[in-house]
Amino acid sequence: MSNNNDIISPEMLVLIITATVIGTIARLLTIKLDYRQYPNYPNGYLIHVVTGGLASALGAIVIPTLMAKDFAAVTFLALAIQHFRDVRKTERESLLDLEGDEFAKRGDAYIDGIAKIFEARNYIAMLVSFTTALT
Numbered sequence: 001m002s003n004n005n006d007i008i009s010p011e012m013l014v015l016i017i018t019a020t021v022i023g024t025i026a027r028l029l030t031i032k033l034d035y036r037q038y039p040n041y042p043n044g045y046l047i048h049v050v051t052g053g054l055a056s057a058l059g060a061i062v063i064p065t066l067m068a069k070d071f072a073a074v075t076f077l078a079l080a081i082q083h084f085r086d087v088r089k090t091e092r093e094s095l096l097d098l099e100g101d102e103f104a105k106r107g108d109a110y111i112d113g114i115a116k117i118f119e120a121r122n123y124i125a126m127l128v129s130f131t132t133a134l135t
Helices: 010-030 042-067 072-101 108-134
Strands: none
Touching (some): 010 042, 010 108, 042 072, 072 108
């Protein structure tokens, strides 16, 4: 951060943007179609990209804020982790609601696995942007 607490220095801004972009790209690379065909709708892709971008941005912002000795970043990181757990729960509930419309039932354990992977991919995006910001 710069001497004026209201303005982000250009170096930190470049760091945050670069780390966010790299984290979002990492999240996009983890989206794949396989035999489960998930995500298989445009809104599914949008959810993956948006949550991956948010995870990346949070991971990218942590390093500059800690360097500026602004420890509120830790609070935001904890809130993000809780949010990703809530997203996993929502994703699981959404998939369970669709279960009745499927020709072949997937089962609770299978759906829970999909939701956990969804959450883990957001953590991967966050960690990639976090480590990018460290370098």
